[in-house]
Amino acid sequence: MCHAGSLHSRRGGTYVGGDYSLPTGMKADTHYKKDIICIDCHLTGAKGMGDIQRKASCQDCHIEIEDAHSKSIHKNLECAACHINELRGYQVVVYGPGMVAGKPNPFKKYSLYHGIQSPPIIMKDQKGKWMAVKVFPHSLGNFKPDVKPSEGIMFRWKDGETKDPYYIVGTESIGSNDKHLLWIEIQHVSHPYGKGRTCESCHRKEQVSISKWEYEDDQGAKEPFKGGYRIEAGKDGLKITDMKNYTPILVAEGYKLEDFASWLFFSDRWQMPGDFSIKTENDKYLKYLNLSKNIDKELKALEREIKNKDKKVQKQYKELRAVTLHNEDGAIELIQQFKKNLK
Ligand code: HEC
Ligand code: HEC
């Protein structure tokens, strides 16, 4: 919950949101608002809450949806791929000369580039399932050996114990702070669940996510400054583009720009090969888009029709809605059947 650092998006803090997020003010997870607690989903070991496991289960709470989803065109997506809308925490991490515990250190971590990335990029995990991820650039100065780029996306745990990938861009020189090792950090994200994303936010020529941040470290710069970047992922790879500061950077005495903002020199280097496109046959997409609009329309009409009916009907309607939202195939027929039964 506390010390939300680099792994911000993968902590309980994102479940609670509000003051536990960086920057503060993130919307809480839908479940949090319903008083559902960590161990309603997370398995626990022998010591209970203090022994919380990473593995989570949805218990019996969404059986109909899980079933509908498992038969749909989107069965290969984690629930989180559609239901997480923004990511907070560090947006850039630079290691360079600075003060650590009051002493000069060549590897001070300049990571207080706090901001928001939205919407999440989605990509396949080790087993081919689409997951939501946070993607952000890292660089480490004062590095000696040469390091070659990774051949493609790398997974820390090949068997899927955790799903975080990464990509090593390689070493670069700018004539200061020795070599700089650049890599792209990619983190699987799991909270907070919110409203489902729109079709268009995923099904476009390329996936696009925007990061906006504010630098808040009291070392390096005299004053906080703002900036941002774009992440583009498609069939020709993933790249971070348009990295820039929006407000001036005033370098503090005794520091160089490349100590805490080396990304200015490498702004077009965080690129990786691979196919990150969401392949869809256009005709098929338009057919389902149309179908899903019709489902929405039918559901809205039905909602008005049952407004004054008893609790049982309301409950059945909620189930119908949940199921038809998660599997377009056969949805219209289910709605027609429901209407018939009403009469
Ligand atoms: C609605 C269900 C749900 C609730 C409630 C929930 N989580 Fe999670 N959480 C998940 C899922 C699903 C994952 C992804 C699990 C995986 O990767 O196998 C996850 C992942 C995590 C991770 C990342 C672990 C890792 O190594 O990737 C942490 C840490 C975590 N949750 C902490 C918490 C804490 C603390 C709370 C309560 C404040 C909480 N969660 C509440 C569903 C939930
Ligand atoms: C203890 C019951 C419970 C558990 C466990 C639980 N949920 Fe939920 N979930 C709810 C309730 C209640 C809602 C509120 C919406 C509703 O009434 O269906 C909800 C809503 C959601 C939403 C919709 C969010 C929105 O704002 O539209 C998603 C997505 C979701 N849950 C996914 C999950 C996933 C994935 C898991 C397992 C990792 C899980 N839930 C575990 C009870 C639960």
Ligand code: HEC
């Ligand atoms: C392809 C995208 C997509 C995937 C994958 C997905 N959902 Fe949804 N979900 C939506 C949309 C769109 C809505 C309707 C908008 C909203 O209320 O969030 C929705 C709504 C919900 C709701 C609220 C239902 C209601 O009646 O208001 C719950 C609960 C939910 N989803 C749970 C899940 C669970 C659990 C999974 C995984 C088994 C899942 N979703 C996977 C897109 C998705």
Ligand code: HEC
């Ligand atoms: C979170 C991103 C996301 C959202 C939101 C989303 N999709 Fe998808 N969709 C995917 C991915 C990824 C696949 C590929 C699944 C696979 O590899 O099995 C896919 C597959 C499909 C396919 C099948 C493609 C084929 O040629 O077989 C269709 C059709 C489709 N989506 C339509 C839609 C429609 C319509 C909506 C809105 C109701 C929607 N999608 C919402 C990510 C998304």
